[in-house]
């Protein structure tokens with residue numbers, strides 16, 4: 001532990017060489033004061049500040065994949081009755097943040113997802129399944145650990161609450177009102193801790209940051225399975241072009257474990273995503289993003305952000321769908337209940 005502390009301190013000293021001595025504190029009051037819009041829990045607030053946010057995350061998946069290789073529909077049909085062709089995930093995310101003190105911000109996030117999957121069976125009949133509804137809720141504490149020399153570090157400690165449905169059903173040519181595949185379910189059905197660490201640094205025109213986050217799943221849900229744990233780490237660098245506008249690029253690595261157990265109502269030979277062994281894997285995404293911040297005027301305290309990611313590599317356990325892209329558009333508004341606003 002001592003070595004880690006020393007190492008961390010060394011990195012901070014190194015980063016601080018690039019920052020000016022006049023403005024000693026890391027500040028969120030600039031366009032790149034928040035991370036790219038796809039990063040959650042990237043910042044904390046000052047005592048008494050509130051923030052409301054809305055994000056639309058749109059993910060497109062197309063075709064089947066096994067390991068590092070794309071897989072033709074005809075090959076999927078050799079082992080399964082139906083093959084997935086395309087999937088669209090639209091997630092509307094709402095977030096509320098409130099800072100009890102300069103050290104402690106509380107964050108609550110909930111989402112509403114609209115999912116659709118197009119499939120084709122062995123008889124070459126196309127069909128699609130759909131589901132929509134509330135997802136899991138998460139509650140987190142964001143704890144400031146360090147803010148000096150224009151570097152900031154904070155911890156995220158929270159948990160996910162299973163408010164999302166795991167009983168989504170739909171009609172297929174084979175069966176009507178039948179349970180939908182694992183990725184078409186809206187929640188996890190289990191409680192689980194979330195732990196994360198974020199480090200951000202800035203100079204007058206540049207900023208950078210990284211975040212690592214671990215989502216742990218515990219127990220078993222009412223349908224007899226548990227989603228795999230997921231680990232995500234990402235780094236970004238941003239260029240502040242003006243007081244209002246910044247551009248950034250990022251790399252994100254995600255590793256998901258396999259589903260434990262299985263939902264007995266899903267027949268594993270019907271289609272790959274009915275089979276719990278076809279779950280988990282890892283992925284590396286390249287992202288481009290832009291943030292807009294309004295320090296004054298009618299839009300004061302509003303932020304807008306857009307980020308677009310494409311996978312550079314993805315390695316799936318068994319046969320799954322291939323990710324194609326992820327678009328995140330978000331708006332954030334911060335305010336103070338009583339006194340005048342800061343930043």
Ligand SMILES: [Cu+2]
Nearest residue numbers: 043045051097
């Ligand atoms: Cu916030």
